[in-house]
Amino acid sequence: MSILREIIEKINTEIGFAGELRFDEPMAAHTTFKAGGAADLWVKPQGDSFPRYTAALLRQARSEGIPVFILGGGANIVVSDRGIRGIVLDTSGWSGWAVLPPGEGGTGACLAVRSGTPVDTAAEAAAELGLGGIEFLAGMPGSVGGAVWMNARCYERSVSDILVQTEFLDAAYTPREIPFRAEDFSYKKSPFQDLPGLILSARFHLVPRVPGDIRAEMEKHRRDREQKGHYRYPSAGSVFKNSREFGKPTGKIIDELGLRGLRRGGAAVADYHGNLIINTGNASAADIRGLVETVRDTVYAALGIRLEPEILFVGDWDAA
Numbered sequence: 001m002s003i004l005r006e007i008i009e010k011i012n013t014e015i016g017f018a019g020e021l022r023f024d025e026p027m028a029a030h031t032t033f034k035a036g037g038a039a040d041l042w043v044k045p046q047g048d049s050f051p052r053y054t055a056a057l058l059r060q061a062r063s064e065g066i067p068v069f070i071l072g073g074g075a076n077i078v079v080s081d082r083g084i085r086g087i088v089l090d091t092s093g094w095s096g097w098a099v100l101p102p103g104e105g106g107t108g109a110c111l112a113v114r115s116g117t118p119v120d121t122a123a124e125a126a127a128e129l130g131l132g133g134i135e136f137l138a139g140m141p142g143s144v145g146g147a148v149w150m151n152a153r154c155y156e157r158s159v160s161d162i163l164v165q166t167e168f169l170d171a172a173y174t175p176r177e178i179p180f181r182a183e184d185f186s187y188k189k190s191p192f193q194d195l196p197g198l199i200l201s202a203r204f205h206l207v208p209r210v211p212g213d214i215r216a217e218m219e220k221h222r223r224d225r226e227q228k229g230h231y232r233y234p235s236a237g238s239v240f241k242n243s244r245e246f247g248k249p250t251g252k253i254i255d256e257l258g259l260r261g262l263r264r265g266g267a268a269v270a271d272y273h274g275n276l277i278i279n280t281g282n283a284s285a286a287d288i289r290g291l292v293e294t295v296r297d298t299v300y301a302a303l304g305i306r307l308e309p310e311i312l313f314v315g316d317w318d319a320a
């Protein structure tokens with residue numbers, strides 16, 4: 001712990017710090033699953049010095065061999081009950097957006113959004129500006145950085161459908177711009193999953209649209225999520241990926257095997273949605289992971305289908 005204190009004191013003295021930081025911070029407070037243990041150090045830098053501060057912190061942590069986990073909205077992760085060793089760098093203090101002039105040959109505009117901005121807020125901002133194209137993300141939990149990293153997908157659209165460019169803090173912690181290349185993205189897959197670094201911002205290609213129509217579409221998506229019970233209990237959304245090869249949605253496969261309502265400790269397969277595991281109140285991360293494994297193994301034993309989790313297990317699982 002003392003090395004963490006030394007690192008943070010050094011950086012804070014050199015660069016100055018605006019934001020929040022705490023040692024031994026319970027991660028349940030920062031994830032939509034509301035479960036899991038504490039991070040050794042949780043840092044949430046805020047303000048325009050964010051890129052400079054995070055670059056210095058990442059560089060220093062690497063030279064000391066301290067792991068750093070980059071946290072967006074915590075909407076797709078399960079943190080181990082043993083917590084996360086090292087530093088959790090929370091991006092939620094880095095938010096905001098700007099409209100850029102239309103790109104070459106395009107009819108629309110570019111919205112540049114800082115990575116810590118919630119995707120729902122980004123969609124709202126676009127609506128306010130009369131720009132459509134990002135409506136599909138309204139109501140989805142999580143940040144712009146997390147959505148780009150995950151290549152989040154809903155309502156038949158993926159983030160890669162609107163992404164133009166990403167500003168990225170690379171492994172040398174130098175900011176650089178990465179132009180979008182369609183071949184680098186696929187279903188729930190982005191190149192950032194194989195690139196160490198931090199997504200600083202994303203540029204989305206948007207098109208002018210009547211604000212009333214944009215809002216109507218956003219409301220439709222939010223209502224649909226509400227009706228499907230997305231917000232009823234803490235969760236991380238769909239647990240397993242879909243695949244055309246399965247011939248039907250993963251949730252239906254799980255439903256048909258009668259697994260809705262299956263429980264382990266405080267975790268349960270939602271009785272209203274087969275591909276949703278919920279925290280009914282006091283689930284441990286081990287309950288959630290155990291239930292994910294039971295569902296996966298049951299589906300494989302019954303049908304020979306290998307389900308792949310889309311939620312990420314983060315932190316100190318080896319020692320759990």
Ligand SMILES: Cc1cc2nc3c(=O)[nH]c(=O)nc-3n(C[C@H](O)[C@H](O)[C@H](O)COP(=O)(O)OP(=O)(O)OC[C@H]3O[C@@H](n4cnc5c(N)ncnc54)[C@H](O)[C@@H]3O)c2cc1C
Pocket residue numbers: 032069070071072073074075076077091115116140141142143144145146147148149150151152153154192197198199200230231235236237238312
């Ligand atoms: C109720 C509910 C409904 C959901 N519905 C959907 C859905 O319809 N479609 C869908 O795709 N997902 C869905 N999800 C899952 C989740 O919302 C998405 O995966 C979302 O994109 C995760 O973003 P996040 O900011 O929370 O990422 P986190 O969970 O914080 O992190 C996910 C990964 O991204 C990395 N990361 C985050 N920010 C950065 C950054 N700035 N730079 C580098 N790496 C970063 C993290 O290190 C981690 O590896 C749902 C979740 C919930 C709770």
